[in-house]
Every structure is written in structure tokens, then in C-alpha cells.
Amino acid sequence: MSESTVVVFGDRPPVHLDRVADRAKVLVCDENSLPQALPAADVLLVWDFTSDAVRDAWPGEGPRPAWVHTASAGVDRLLCPELVTSDTVLTNARGVFEQPIAEYVAGLVISMAKDFHGTWELQRQRRWQHRETMRLAGTRAVVVGAGPIGRAIDTALASLGVVVDLVGRTARPGVRGGDELPELLPSADWVVCAAPLTDATRGMFDRTIFDRMKSTARFINVGRGPLVVEKDLTAALVARRIGGAALDVFEHEPLASDDPLWDVPGLFISPHMSGDTVGWRDHLADQFQDNYERWCAGEPLLNIVDKRLGYVPVD
Amino acid sequence: MSESTVVVFGDRPPVHLDRVADRAKVLVCDENSLPQALPAADVLLVWDFTSDAVRDAWPGEGPRPAWVHTASAGVDRLLCPELVTSDTVLTNARGVFEQPIAEYVAGLVISMAKDFHGTWELQRQRRWQHRETMRLAGTRAVVVGAGPIGRAIDTALASLGVVVDLVGRTARPGVRGGDELPELLPSADWVVCAAPLTDATRGMFDRTIFDRMKSTARFINVGRGPLVVEKDLTAALVARRIGGAALDVFEHEPLASDDPLWDVPGLFISPHMSGDTVGWRDHLADQFQDNYERWCAGEPLLNIVDKRLGYVPVD
Numbered sequence: 001m002s003e004s005t006v007v008v009f010g011d012r013p014p015v016h017l018d019r020v021a022d023r024a025k026v027l028v029c030d031e032n033s034l035p036q037a038l039p040a041a042d043v044l045l046v047w048d049f050t051s052d053a054v055r056d057a058w059p060g061e062g063p064r065p066a067w068v069h070t071a072s073a074g075v076d077r078l079l080c081p082e083l084v085t086s087d088t089v090l091t092n093a094r095g096v097f098e099q100p101i102a103e104y105v106a107g108l109v110i111s112m113a114k115d116f117h118g119t120w121e122l123q124r125q126r127r128w129q130h131r132e133t134m135r136l137a138g139t140r141a142v143v144v145g146a147g148p149i150g151r152a153i154d155t156a157l158a159s160l161g162v163v164v165d166l167v168g169r170t171a172r173p174g175v176r177g178g179d180e181l182p183e184l185l186p187s188a189d190w191v192v193c194a195a196p197l198t199d200a201t202r203g204m205f206d207r208t209i210f211d212r213m214k215s216t217a218r219f220i221n222v223g224r225g226p227l228v229v230e231k232d233l234t235a236a237l238v239a240r241r242i243g244g245a246a247l248d249v250f251e252h253e254p255l256a257s258d259d260p261l262w263d264v265p266g267l268f269i270s271p272h273m274s275g276d277t278v279g280w281r282d283h284l285a286d287q288f289q290d291n292y293e294r295w296c297a298g299e300p301l302l303n304i305v306d307k308r309l310g311y312v313p314v315d
Numbered sequence: 316m317s318e319s320t321v322v323v324f325g326d327r328p329p330v331h332l333d334r335v336a337d338r339a340k341v342l343v344c345d346e347n348s349l350p351q352a353l354p355a356a357d358v359l360l361v362w363d364f365t366s367d368a369v370r371d372a373w374p375g376e377g378p379r380p381a382w383v384h385t386a387s388a389g390v391d392r393l394l395c396p397e398l399v400t401s402d403t404v405l406t407n408a409r410g411v412f413e414q415p416i417a418e419y420v421a422g423l424v425i426s427m428a429k430d431f432h433g434t435w436e437l438q439r440q441r442r443w444q445h446r447e448t449m450r451l452a453g454t455r456a457v458v459v460g461a462g463p464i465g466r467a468i469d470t471a472l473a474s475l476g477v478v479v480d481l482v483g484r485t486a487r488p489g490v491r492g493g494d495e496l497p498e499l500l501p502s503a504d505w506v507v508c509a510a511p512l513t514d515a516t517r518g519m520f521d522r523t524i525f526d527r528m529k530s531t532a533r534f535i536n537v538g539r540g541p542l543v544v545e546k547d548l549t550a551a552l553v554a555r556r557i558g559g560a561a562l563d564v565f566e567h568e569p570l571a572s573d574d575p576l577w578d579v580p581g582l583f584i585s586p587h588m589s590g591d592t593v594g595w596r597d598h599l600a601d602q603f604q605d606n607y608e609r610w611c612a613g614e615p616l617l618n619i620v621d622k623r624l625g626y627v628p629v630d
Contacts, residue, residue, distance in 0.1 A: 103451045103475065107429050110422030119585045120432060126577045128569035128586045135592035136418045159474035160418065254443035262441045270434045271443045277450035 007037045010047030014285035020292050039063040045288055046070040055080040064088060067295060071284040073097050074224055075305050076197035090305040091291060094148055094312050096283050097275030101222050102152035104274035108246045109190055110136060112218050137161025142188040145195035146175040147311055153194055185212040197224035198310040210236035216243040222274045225250040237266045248274040322352045325362030329600035335607050354378040360603055361385040370395045379403055382610060386599040388412050389539055390620050391512035405620040406606060409463055409627050411598050412590030416537050417467035419589035423561045424505055425451060427533050452476025457499045460509035461490045462626055468509055500527040512539035513625040525551035531558040537589045540565040552581045563589040
């Protein structure tokens with residue numbers, strides 16, 4: 001077997017790909033060198049999943065990688081029609097981000113319930129001002145996205161006594177169908193978006209959603225920015241039609257310093273970091289290398305994405 | 316049976332004590348009127364548990380209430396030697412604060428792990444700055460105080476994957492003894508104080524404790540302020556010998572606006588509110604009235620404090 005070529009796309013590739021480098025030629029590419037390298041690649045590791053470069057450089061019908069792995073849960077930036085219809089196998093980083101993101105969402109929910117932000121503001125002003133806050137146990141959450149991340153969020157919130165409805169594309173045991181979402185919204189204290197970005201979900205969190213939420217309810221997005229119509233969320237917050245929101249992902253990332261979102265009242269902004277705990281890069285590199293060893297051994301790959309659905313199907 | 320007298324001490328007494336008012340004469344007292352009212356009281360409801368007035372006004376060997384109920388978990392402000400040795404029964408608000416405080420501590424722990432405070436600061440500066448944060452699952456917590464509140468904190472943290480050691484006065488199944496605390500501290504990521512304030516615990520969190528903690532570990536106090544030697548904690552934080560702290564209770568409450576604690580680096584200050592969720596006053600009033608009905612019926616009271624220990628003993 002001739003030496004295979006593994007192309008790594010990204011400007012901060014993992015330092016340690018020793019297990020791959022022992023067996024293959026590893027080429028690290030940026031946006032400029034990717035188009036030339038891609039036709040000769042057997043395997044493509046998409047380390048920088050925030051760029052459209054892979055989609056733009058995809059060789060179409062020409063020679064192309066047999067396997068693409070992305071160091072992310074979402075595959076929305078990759079899926080051009082030519083990749084979807086090709087026989088190239090696509091895998092993702094399922095397993096790395098679930099627990100950290102679930103912890104992050106649980107933390108956001110408690111922080112909002114207990115008004116930590118208000119307490120921090122009062123501390124800055126050196127003001128002792130007792131308030132009554134919200135009891136979390138017994139509140140209701142709707143988690144949209146019934147994949148591994150949504151399920152981990154469900155588990156974390158439920159363990160704190162929150163009553164959770166998990167909403168997926170279609171109803172199945174333990175999962176409500178997307179058509180049930182409108183009737184679930186009016187009783188939810190928390191609406192959490194952990195859905196994949198697909199043609200079906202783009203812009204789904206718009207005015208019609210926020211209008212159905214309670215005036216005290218909070219919205220959290222840890223999925224992808226374009227799932228949310230930011231101007232509709234902004235309008236709902238400015239008019240106090242909902243109680244607050246936290247966004248970890250945005251239509252345009254990084255958010256520009258002059259973006260009006262920074263100052264929207266009741267909106268907590270974090271820079272797409274909900275899943276990124278210390279050691280995550282090593283974890284991602286290990287996961288790819290484990291799968292690479294399967295590939296070399298002719299074993300089935302883990303975390304194969306259904307390219308038409310846009311995610312790894314789970315039961 | 317002649318009409319009994321129920322004295323309520325506090326400047327914001329509960330509005331609804333209907334079930335008591337139907338059967339007894341209810342006298343609401345402040346610090347000035349309490350000494351005169353106390354000898355004639357059959358029952359004393361200590362609504363304001365932050366004052367020393369009851370201790371100061373306690374009639375000693377003279378006529379005194381047969382039953383004192385405090386609308387708090389801690390009884391430290393009440394326990395004068397004359398009350399301890401008297402036959403007066405003391406009950407507390409066990410059952411009201413456990414779940415809210417456990418949620419609050421879980422929220423503090425996640426907020427610190429995920430650096431929400433840093434993210435808020437960056438948002439104020441309109442800066443997109445991705446960081447790696449801490450994975451909560453698998454971290455270790457030491458919770459000092461094995462009463463109902465400490466146990467609820469244990470349960471909440473454990474449900475998020477934190478490995479918890481619960482430390483009580485004496486070792487028993489599921490509880491480490493206080494003598495084991497020094498050896499537990501060096502591996503703890505979180506040290507949480509939920510102990511009662513007694514002669515044995517006053518000032519227990521001093522330099523010897525902070526010196527044994529990891530430089531990344533965080534300290535949280537939701538018990539009582541005097542459990543902590545504030546100057547020792549301040550020194551540990553200023554020298555970055557520990558990773559951070561959150562205090563909900565203080566040696567002197569309310570904290571004066573010129574108290575240097577407000578500005579200690581890495582210290583989150585909240586105004587003694589960790590257990591106070593919306594409806595807590597109604598919950599406290601209901602709890603007292605339920606116990607009052609038991610008292611009238613000659614049934615055993617709930618939540619009887621062991622006055623020598625200073626808390627309600629649990630298994």
C-alpha cells in the first residue's frame with residue numbers, strides 16, 4: 001500500500017498527530033494552498049471548521065478525499081451539494097463537546113435564575129442589595145435539537161430538577177416532534193437551541209418563536225448562529241417581550257467590535273466557546289487519530305454523518 | 316385553654332399568619348418592644364434572624380416562651396447560654412433553603428469553571444476573546460457541613476459529575492470526619508462551606524485551610540460569615556494562593572460600602588441571598604404555621620434543634 005496523504009486544513013493545527021504522521025504524508029494547508037492539495041488527499045482533517053474554504057475548494061467530480069473528518073459537531077460549513085452526493089465519507093467530533101456544552105448551558109440557566117449578572121453589577125457599585133431569585137427546580141425547559149448535545153443538556157438540566165421537553169425533527173420515544181414546538185413554548189421558562197444548522201433549521205428562531213415565549217422566559221443558543229434571526233431576537237429583548245438571552249454563536253463570527261448585539265439589554269454574549277474546555281484540542285486530535293487507525297485497518301469509521309440530514313443520526 | 320400569645324420579632328413580619336391569628340394573640344415586636352413582650356409570650360417567632368435582639372432580651376430564669384421558632388436554618392444568633400439550658404424548645408426552618416442554596420452553589424461552581432465573569436467583562440469591552448474553560452465533570456469538591464444544606468449541595472454537584480467529599484463533625488457512612496479535612500483539601504477544586512456556626516466552627520476557614528488548597532481551587536461560603544477569617548481569605552486571594560472565592564455571608568452584614576472586601580480580586584460577593592427564592596417568605600410563614608398547629612394539638616414539633624450542638628441532628 002502506497003503512502004497515503006492526509007491534508008490538515010487550519011491555521012492552528014494540532015501539534016501532535018504522531019500516530020498519523022507515522023503512516024502518512026501530512027500536509028498542513030491554509031485557504032490558499034488547500035485547492036491545490038485537495039485532489040491529491042486521501043483524507044482531509046478539517047481543523048478549522050469556521051471557514052468556507054473547504055466548500056469553496058471542493059473538487060466536485062474530480063479526484064477528492066475518500067474521507068473527510070471535521071473537528072466540530074456541526075458540519076454546516078462543509079456540506080456543498082458535490083460533497084453530499086459524492087461517495088466521500090464524512091465524520092464529525094461527536095463525543096467531545098456534549099458534556100462541556102451541557103455544563104455551560106446548565107451554568108447559564110442557573111446564572112440567569114439567580115441573577116449573578118445583577119449581583120456582579122451591584123458588587124462593582126459596592127451596593128448590598130438583597131433580592132429574591134428564582135428556584136430552578138420545577139421550572140420548564142424546551143431543548144431544541146435531540147442529538148447528543150441536546151440530550152446531554154436535557155440530562156444536566158433534569159438532574160437539577162428542571163422539567164425538560166426535548167424537541168427533534170420528528171417525534172419518537174422521549175423526543176417531541178418539531179411540529180409540537182409552538183404549543184410547548186408558552187409554558188417554557190428556558191428555550192435552548194442545540195440544533196444542527198440545515199436548510200430546514202436556518203432562521204427557525206424568529207419572531208414567531210419569541211412571540212410565543214413567556215415574558216420571563218430566557219433563550220439560549222449554543223447551536224449555530226444562523227439558526228436565529230438576530231434582529232428578531234434583538235427586537236424581543238429591547239421590547240422586553242422575553243426575559244433575557246445568551247448567545248454563544250452568531251450569524252457572523254467573530255462578532256465585530258461595533259456590532260450592536262454587544263449592547264442589547266438582557267443579552268449575554270460569549271465567543272463560541274461553550275464546548276471548548278482545557279484539553280479539547282488534544283481530545284479532538286486523539287479522536288481523529290483513533291478513527292484514522294480504523295480507516296487504515298479497514299474498520300468502520302465512527303461518527304459517520306448522514307450528509308443529507310446534516311448530522312449523525314441517533315436513536 | 317386561655318388564649319396564647321405569639322410574639323413575632325422582626326420589622327418585616329409575614330403578612331399572612333391567619334392560621335395563628337385565628338387562635339392566638341399575635342404581637343409584632345421590634346428591638347425596643349421585645350424585652351417587655353417576651354416574658355408574656357408562649358411562642359416566639361424569630362422572623363428577623365440577623366439580629367442579636369432576642370439573645371439580648373432573653374428573660375433568663377424568668378417567665379419565657381415555651382417554644383421559639385426561627386425563620387432560618389442557622390440558630391447562631393439566638394443561642395445564649397440561658398436559652399440552651401432552659402426547657403424552651405427551639406425549631407428552625409429546615410426544608411426551605413436546601414434546594415435553593417444547592418442550586419446557587421452549583422451555579423457559582425459552573426460560573427467559575429466557565430469564567431462567565433470574565434466573559435461579562437469582555438462583553439462590556441465589546442471584545443471577542445475565545446478562551447478554553449474548565450470541564451466540571453471529574454473535578455473534586457469538599458463540602459464542609461453534612462446537614463441538609465450540605466447534603467443538597469453534594470447531590471447537586473454530584474449530578475453534574477463532580478466528585479464530592481462531604482465533611483461533618485464526626486465520620487459516619489457517607490460523611491468524612493472533620494479530622495480528615497486537611498488531607499482532603501490538596502486535591503479539591505472546590506471547597507464549599509455550608510457548616511453551622513458554633514463555638515467549634517467559628518473561624519475554622521483560616522490561613523491553614525487556604526494554604527492547603529490548590530492554587531487553582533475556589534472557596535465558597537454559604538454558611539455564616541464568622542466561619543471564615545476574612546483577612547486570611549483576602550490575603551490568599553491577593554497573593555493568588557487560591558484561584559477564587561465567592562462569599563454570600565459575612566462577618567458584618569450588610570457589608571458597608573467602604574468595606575475593602577468589595578474589591579478583593581477574584582472574590583464574588585452576594586448579599587446573603589443564596590437561599591432566598593421567590594416565595595420564600597410565604598414558605599417560611601407556612602412552615603411556622605404548620606408547626607404551630609402541631610403545637611396547639613400537642614403533637615411533636617418538627618425541626619427541633621439540638622441546642623447544645625447548634626443544629627438539627629440528621630443521620
